Amino acid sequence: MSEVLRTERLEAGYGDARALFGIDFRLDQGELVAIIGANGAGKSTFLKSVTGLVPVPRGAVTWRGEPIGGLRPAQIVARGIAMVPEGRRLFPSLSVEENLLMGASSGRRGPWDLARVYGLFPVLRERRRAPGTALSGGQQQMVAIGRALMSNPELLLCDELSLGLAPVMVREIYAALPGIAAEGMTVVIVEQDVALAQRVSRRVYCFQEGRVSLTGRSDELTREQVAQAYFGH
Amino acid sequence: MVDLLVQGLLLGGLYALFALGQSLLFGVMRLTNTAQGDFIVLGAFAAIALAGAWAVHPFVIGLALLPLAFAAGYALQRGVLNRTLGKDPLPSLVVTFGLGVVIQNGLLQAFSADPRSLESGGLATASVALGGHAAGVLPLLIFGLAVAATAGLQWLSTRTATGRRFRAVSDDREAAELMGVDARHVYALATGTAFALVVVAGVLQAVRTTVSPADGPLLLLFAFEAVIIGGMGSFWGTLAGAILLGVTQQLGAWLDPGWGIWAGHIAFLAVLVLRPQGLWPKTRG
Numbered sequence: 001m002s003e004v005l006r007t008e009r010l011e012a013g014y015g016d017a018r019a020l021f022g023i024d025f026r027l028d029q030g031e032l033v034a035i036i037g038a039n040g041a042g043k044s045t046f047l048k049s050v051t052g053l054v055p056v057p058r059g060a061v062t063w064r065g066e067p068i069g070g071l072r073p074a075q076i077v078a079r080g081i082a083m084v085p086e087g088r089r090l091f092p093s094l095s096v097e098e099n100l101l102m103g104a105s106s107g108r109r110g111p112w113d114l115a116r117v118y119g120l121f122p123v124l125r126e127r128r129r130a131p132g133t134a135l136s137g138g139q140q141q142m143v144a145i146g147r148a149l150m151s152n153p154e155l156l157l158c159d160e161l162s163l164g165l166a167p168v169m170v171r172e173i174y175a176a177l178p179g180i181a182a183e184g185m186t187v188v189i190v191e192q193d194v195a196l197a198q199r200v201s202r203r204v205y206c207f208q209e210g211r212v213s214l215t216g217r218s219d220e221l222t223r224e225q226v227a228q229a230y231f232g233h
Numbered sequence: 234m235v236d237l238l239v240q241g242l243l244l245g246g247l248y249a250l251f252a253l254g255q256s257l258l259f260g261v262m263r264l265t266n267t268a269q270g271d272f273i274v275l276g277a278f279a280a281i282a283l284a285g286a287w288a289v290h291p292f293v294i295g296l297a298l299l300p301l302a303f304a305a306g307y308a309l310q311r312g313v314l315n316r317t318l319g320k321d322p323l324p325s326l327v328v329t330f331g332l333g334v335v336i337q338n339g340l341l342q343a344f345s346a347d348p349r350s351l352e353s354g355g356l357a358t359a360s361v362a363l364g365g366h367a368a369g370v371l372p373l374l375i376f377g378l379a380v381a382a383t384a385g386l387q388w389l390s391t392r393t394a395t396g397r398r399f400r401a402v403s404d405d406r407e408a409a410e411l412m413g414v415d416a417r418h419v420y421a422l423a424t425g426t427a428f429a430l431v432v433v434a435g436v437l438q439a440v441r442t443t444v445s446p447a448d449g450p451l452l453l454l455f456a457f458e459a460v461i462i463g464g465m466g467s468f469w470g471t472l473a474g475a476i477l478l479g480v481t482q483q484l485g486a487w488l489d490p491g492w493g494i495w496a497g498h499i500a501f502l503a504v505l506v507l508r509p510q511g512l513w514p515k516t517r518g
Contacts (some may be wrong), residue, residue, distance in 0.1 A: 051408060
């Protein structure tokens with residue numbers, strides 16, 4: 001397995017408020033890794049620091065051997081890292097199709113285009129002229145995933161895909177992930193639902209108060225270990 | 234009465250040209266450019282200076298200035314205005330206000346306070362008969378350009394990849410950057426476009442009447458009123474707001490010659506009180 005992403009003693013935060021205190025994280029090509037942890041543990045901040053939305057004052061982020069800490073988000077997308085942001089963040093003024101086309105702004109070439117995204121989520125083709133935010137929560141999440149795929153990433157970061165969705169929708173969204181990962185794409189999911197996260201992922205990182213409190217293979221971690229790492233004490 | 238309404242309508246076309254750039258900048262980056270009027274006057278004086286050295290029709294000069302204005306707008310956004318954008322609107326207001334003061338005084342120094350105009354070979358006074366009513370050729374031309382500019386901006390915004398990026402960075406700059414968009418570049422494209430419109434407005438103003446270095450604030454006021462009446466960030470709304478402003482001013486001036494501009498201010502305040510989001514908000518996209 002070749003390593004694609006590594007962070008070392010990564011620290012990040014918003015202004016003076018530090019949210020991450022030295023995260024060591026590594027990712028191999030084609031892995032599906034889950035990050036779990038309580039609210040405020042720093043999971044989202046970690047993804048944002050990798051994509052350049054949050055500055056990285058200390059520590060290193062290395063992508064395929066190249067340091068990418070401090071690059072702008074557009075430069076990082078161009079290197080093949082895409083994110084499905086928490087809360088989906090669709091563009092309300094844009095139709096479904098326009099939202100998807102925005103994902104191709106970096107100009108990266110690859111297998112993903114409109115036809116392929118519509119193949120993955122056929123309902124989006126039917127609703128392609130509708131404003132992105134007129135769709136149901138689950139369909140909006142499909143747009144957000146499709147939009148990220150349109151940049152033809154090598155690494156897909158998904159922040160809280162299941163947040164606010166009906167269970168049936170969560171199943172449908174997660175059912176699409178193996179198909180995406182099967183082609184060698186590396187995927188990181190941040191997920192509140194620990195059982196779901198363990199079921200779909202190969203490895204798990206548990207964050208607690210801005211630090212990694214536990215990491216290991218998803219099928220080897222026990223409930224007690226996870227509970228201890230999740231809540232601390 | 235019909236003459237009055239037609240004149241108001243045509244005057245509204247001019248105000249729309251003053252206002253469309255303002256509407257674009259507000260729509261794309263929530264920037265209120267308080268130097269809009271001064272940039273129009275600067276555009277007019279640039280054309281006047283060129284006309285002194287180059288004996289061609291003012292419209293040829295205007296065309297020649299378009300790419301220059303676009304480049305100047307792009308550079309101003311990349312070099313200065315991008316640094317003022319953020320959650321707090323104050324820095325951009327202060328910086329554009331300061332730019333306005335610099336432009337006014339620079340023009341005073343270079344051209345003195347005398348009003349000047351562009352000679353258009355009789356175009357400014359020519360008129361045509363339309364069903365028993367006379368209308369000036371120049372105001373008709375200005376109105377036509379205003380409608381074309383509005384339609385053009387609307388097309389740019391809704392039908393092109395650049396327009397899609399305008400709307401995306403307007404909705405959510407951070408999400409747009411996550412898609413690989415460089416917002417600083419997109420903002421600069423918008424400002425370049427707005428400055429091209431500003432030069433068109435400046436040349437037409439100098440052909441239609443006179444300009445002097447202190448005119449900027451009044452032109453800004455008309456632009457601002459048109460944008461607010463129409464609804465911020467909506468191009469057809471801006472055109473409609475400009476027409477409403479023009480018609481109101483003509484009606485006011487008909488009641489009493491001193492009431493024209495004042496009546497426009499009253500209409501603006503009435504809209505602000507009764508419908509602060511404007512009459513036709515956000516029709517684009």
